[in-house]
Amino acid sequence: MSAAAVRFLQSLAIPEGPSAGKSVRLAPFQKQFVKGSLAKNVSVAALSIGRGNAKTALSAGLGLGALLGKIDNQPRREIVIAAKTRDQGRIAWNFVEGFSRSLPEETQKRLTFRRAPRLEIEFEGDGGGHVLRVLASDAKNALGGAPTLALLDERGHWSRDQGDALEHALLSGLGKRGGRALIISTSAPDDSHPFSKWLDDEQEGVYRQEHRPAPGLPADDLESLLIANPGAKHGIGSSVDWLQAQARRAIARGGSTLTSFRLYNRNERVSGETRDLLLTVDEWLNCEAVELPPRQGSVVIGIDLGGSASMTAAAFYWPQTGRLECRGWFPSQPSLSDRGASDGVGGRYAEMSSRGELSTLGNATVPVAPWLSEVMRHVEGEPIAGLIMDRYKQSELGEAIDRAGIRVPLIWRGFGFRDGNEDCDRFKRACFDGKVKASPSLLLRSAFADAVTLRDPANNMKLAKARSTGRIDAASASVLAVAEGARTLARPVKQGRAIWA
Structure with a gap:
């Protein structure tokens, strides 16, 4: 046939x-x-x-x-x-x-x-x-x-x-x-x-x-362009020169132009809706670095406590150097494979686990006090500037902090338009200014792909999911940590006062 x-x-x-x-x-x-x-x-x-x-x-x-x-x-x-x-x-x-x-x-x-x-x-x-x-x-x-x-x-x-x-x-x-x-x-x-x-x-x-190239490559990478456009070598559709020229133009213009080029011409799975994304895929890729800056100075910890279905995440940010680390947790039931199938992401969660970015803890829910102890062990020996949390679960988190014996400054923020607008704005500014550097992370890439912002009539924004099964907890924790780190750097250093006898 x-x-x-x-x-x-x-x-x-x-x-x-x-x-x-x-x-x-x-x-x-x-x-x-x-x-x-x-x-x-x-x-x-x-x-x-x-x-x-x-x-x-x-x-x-x-x-x-x-x-x-x-x-x-x-x-x-x-x-x-x-x-x-x-x-x-x-x-x-x-x-x-x-x-x-x-x-x-x-x-x-x-x-x-x-x-x-x-x-x-x-x-x-x-x-x-x-x-x-x-x-x-x-x-x-x-x-x-x-x-x-x-x-x-x-x-x-x-x-x-x-x-x-x-x-x-x-x-x-x-x-x-x-x-x-x-x-x-x-x-x-x-x-x-x-x-x-x-x-x-x-x-x-x-x-x-x-015909889809590997994610995270430069938009003008010739080999991956030809993977997505095999007809270019046979005189079908766009020529190789035209594709490279359009890629350079998209890189120069950035924003929605670059995202659309990745979606349609590079055949990548990225959202075509760029108006409300917290960060586009290329904006986040600019924050990834093979060699991270050192852990230097005090660390700011942002946490997002999830429920039984959602992820629980913690982000660790060193404002003096811009180093960002992030980890996620799920309950052990259901398994990561079953949870990935339910959320429509296939084997992504299992791959995150193999990369050391995602762990399981507890049975049906993540136990808060043991989880907080794991969070603190991740930065054991480091000076901690503060633990930043959503005040929506203040009572539950406060009790768990006492049980875990954590003694660090506690800072409560909201995810509504009032606190959310400032935190999202400070986070985006830090990313654009090159003050956020993270290792290539499938956990963070996935989170930012699903992280959008909603705006009120006064144009204030707050963080939200792009889809119901999206897991943006790692992005939420990162926004909290980086925004507080930016506030820490912006505060003037207090000078000692002379006292006259």
């Missing part, structure tokens, strides 16, 4: 762009996807690749082949192109329409194109009744259908509720006739997205192909 599909695709002519009119020649990564997606016993194929690598054109060509019976010769075939909006679906439909112009004239006469009330293409040959149609992300449009092939275009950027409902409706319909689903997109913003789970979770009958 895959060999026939490749022959059909390479019999077509490119409908648009600089190479319009030339014969289609599939690149190795495209042949790999065609072979994998059409393999026996495969019902779902997921492809993640950078923008501009002809993933929509490839799937549209397969859709045309399915319509004409070149891939599947069932009677009354039904091919569905599902997209977030009708205009997005029109892009794939236009590719199908453009490819059809290179078909033999006799075949073209049997094709009927409809643009209203919905985008459709009907093929009257081979018994007739074969149709390709476009659906926007509304599950009601898919109910009652029995597609033989479904193309889910840019699945990583559909709205959660409507997108999930349409996906479920299509997949259940495919089961009626043994159909296949091709799910294509650039990376979703996070690991918890359904498209990310298609790529991360090994499942029977699912083919996965992901």
Whole structure:
């Protein structure tokens, strides 16, 4: 089946762009996807690749082949192109329409194109009744259908509720006739997205192909750019020179420009919403250092006490040198693997544990007094400037501090707009001024990826989660510690007074 599909695709002519009119020649990564997606016993194929690598054109060509019976010769075939909006679906439909112009004239006469009330293409040959149609992300449009092939275009950027409902409706319909689903997109913003789970979770009958570089690399790193854009070496989509030029421009502009470049062109899993992020991925990466400054001077400890489901974290900050260390804790039940599956992050928690960034303590909840003792042991022998905590749990923490026998200055802060605005602002300022240096930490990277700020009418901000299962406790503890450290440095040194006898 895959060999026939490749022959059909390479019999077509490119409908648009600089190479319009030339014969289609599939690149190795495209042949790999065609072979994998059409393999026996495969019902779902997921492809993640950078923008501009002809993933929509490839799937549209397969859709045309399915319509004409070149891939599947069932009677009354039904091919569905599902997209977030009708205009997005029109892009794939236009590719199908453009490819059809290179078909033999006799075949073209049997094709009927409809643009209203919905985008459709009907093929009257081979018994007739074969149709390709476009659906926007509304599950009601898919109910009652029995597609033989479904193309889910840019699945990583559909709205959660409507997108999930349409996906479920299509997949259940495919089961009626043994159909296949091709799910294509650039990376979703996070690991918890359904498209990310298609790529991360090994499942029977699912083919996965992901072109995503390792995280944390410079945006203009050539090798990783080519991983996300394999078509650049074969004249497909953006050229290598253009990608590098855009990367340099994104680095120079920073902010949302750089984040968008990482999401769409480098195919990284970073949030496209940059307005409310506490720190963008690149802003935090600037705080990471291979060689940390020394533990010098007094240490400020910020802590965030979680419950049974949430994480408990402590951050240790030395204001004189800018050194930041952070550790997290979970209860032992459920296990880190089960908790990672529940939170939609796969094996991330287990990896944090292997790196020494995350530990388990207690059974169903983290016992507060023993945990505080572990926190203090981490900086045993160091002068402590203060223990910074959320006053929301002041009673519980106060009792535990007494039981643990901790005798250090206690500072209570709130996470509302009053204290939160100052703490977030001081933290961001310290990061931008190069006064925060931490080792590369998966714990902190994950926390800042989920840490956003909410603003009141007066533009004051406070820390919040980007998603319900996000774990931002390490970020919260770091904000408390660094903000207090900044206040410590800003206070004038008290001078002794002369006393006259």
